[in-house]
Amino acid sequence: MPITIAIDGYSSTGKSTMARQLARELNYRYIDTGAMYRGVTLWAIRQGLFEKKLDVAGLIESLSELRLNFKYDRDQGQSVLFLNDEMVENEIRSSKVADRVSEVATISEVRRFLVEQQQAMAKDGAVVMDGRDIGSVVLPDADLKIFMTADPEIRAQRRFEELQSKGMPETLSAVRQNLKMRDEMDTSRADSPLVQVEDAKVLDNSEINPQEQLKLALSWVREIEGH
């Protein structure tokens, strides 16, 4: 029987690598909820809502005009985000979005707007979803919950290399600072902060490679399937 897998954790701990690996291995759908918060942030920037400080009321009001979808892209071999029918997968990874997304993610109306869509996407199971509040809020009944963590310096280095390889160079210290700021905002916000729920399996991948982490996660999946 297909199960539902929730993956939460700090930024740049390899949640999406893990989620993609599992989805491919199990033939499940992968839903990247961080991409959806990034999509709302890009929308807010484009609407000019970040001129001085974020116009929260304006953003909430404009949500009804915003449509987010994932579609499979042959060239990239994965599903990518569309904002009102425009492919924005690359733009949502830029630092102009990364620097502002945590603030957007504190807005309860934005969270409600996205959580509702995320729950609808997962209702038939066979899904791997990653984010910050998946095991706690979006899918509290998920069959397997994984909480990912890693040493902050290793995370910064990985993120730095990832941005370089995508042709979006940033200094290591800027990456470090952005991660620190996001950790603080993600864990301290009032609505749906990042928490390690009691029934989550903790995966610290500071010292293990993607193959080893996949093996470990698959052993947890098999355990659940065996019950």
Ligand code: DC
């Ligand atoms: O996973 P990511 O780095 O793409 O997420 C971008 C931001 O969105 C991150 O700073 C926290 C926020 N986020 C959230 O609040 N809840 C989620 N379920 C996913 C992401």
